Amino acid sequence: MASSASENRLLLSKIATNEKHGENSPYFDGWNKYNQNPFHLTENPEGVIQMGLAENQLSFDLVEERIRKNPKASICTAEGIEKFRNVANFQDYHGLPEFRQAIATFMSKARGGRVTFDPHRVVMSGGATGANELVMFCLADRGDAFLIPSPYYPAFYRDLGWRTGVQIVPVDCDSSNNFKITKEALEAAYEKAQNNNINVKGLIITNPSNPLGTTLDKDTLESLVTFINQKNIHLVCDEIYAATVFSSPKFTCITEVIQNMNCNPNLIHIVYSLAKDMGFPGLRVGIVYSYNDDVVNIGRKMSSSGLVSSQTQHMLASMLSDEDFVEKFLTTSAKRLAKRHGVFTDGLEEVGINCLKSNAGLFCWMDLRRLLKDQTFDGEMVLWRVIVNEVKLNVSPGSSFKCVEPGWFRVCFANMDDDTVEVALKRIRAFVGQGKKAQEQVQVKSPKKRWQSNLRLSFSSSSRRFEQEGVSVMSPRMMSPHSPMPHSPLLRATT
């Protein structure tokens, strides 16, 4: 007897079938746009360029060179196969001792060598995604909340809350002070949660920030530590972008701050991963590093559901303990990121587009407020739809990061080659240039390039034209891919 899809869904758990995965967002919709028509320099030059994926692809050549020169580091080569049995059989959730040592040393180097980490506190998980969920599992009960300064990583809803039932309470930050996290904003969010009978268990920060590409200064970090100490709540620091800092000011990590402060270390937890700093999101190396012994012990037991494969641990233990390689990689990667960031932001400036001044990350926080027809989130969606559908660039709108001001967009620049960057810049220049021209000559219309005529409207005061061309305004919810897709972003769960 055939049953309907909705009947079948009723047989599943409420937690799995609720909407708390947070994927009903233009952030994920943009990935689908790319998957449906991916740009290729020669095979699909009119396709969508993926600028919504925070991948670091600029220094793979160095990694490949090291792998080639060290065949013994892999258990899948003639030179390394003698270790195959031991490694393939290894499943201790404490991890290979040499891996824990190597990652602890690497974490120190990624923070400029100014702090050290104890390998015994390293707990493994499936990427920072798994690490963030694991920390929530240890610290909060269903219905409890964590404060998160906005704008923040869109997948936090899924990672932190979907399975654990933990709520997110945004701490509103805005461009008036370059999105600084102030004591007033923290207190306001905390108080609001309390007034709504929400039990706040902690604060999560991403430092360097995704999507801002900025680092928190020492004073701000100290004030955050003071805040969580006074409230006796936890501080989780997602430092996944630690080694992407490419220009001054230098990165100040939480470890550096707490070692000179009088605070309760049991409240401090770091989340880390090799997805961004090394460019290995596919290897699923996530780390929880907690100063709380109970969190280390409980987290380790829980981590058996998301261990890093022993083959990966084995390979990375060798690579990350190679001091010369790590030194060269970190320096070169930072230089290349700085260069790419410069090329990209200079290219934008040529057409009068500014980005928030940044010194880290794999993206820019682009200010397109002046291109909005209306200074509203609907206005932001109108512009986003033109950019993704007509200009064919998948950038991510600020609303998906819970930015409180419409008109900001995150644009990733390190997941492509130089030629693709040039094509992207060319499209942006043409888009903005054409918009300016159209603003001056409202009647001019080019029949060949449909997006150029649409662009005119993003500057105009009327939305009628969008409706005529079928480019209607849709809210993020309406645009979601709720049905199973062959290219679900879940299958490419990176960002």
Ligand SMILES: Cc1ncc(COP(=O)(O)O)c(C=O)c1O
């Ligand atoms: C702030 C932040 N945390 C966590 C993650 C997830 O990282 P991973 O691929 O290691 O699971 C990302 C990925 O973009 C991120 O930006």
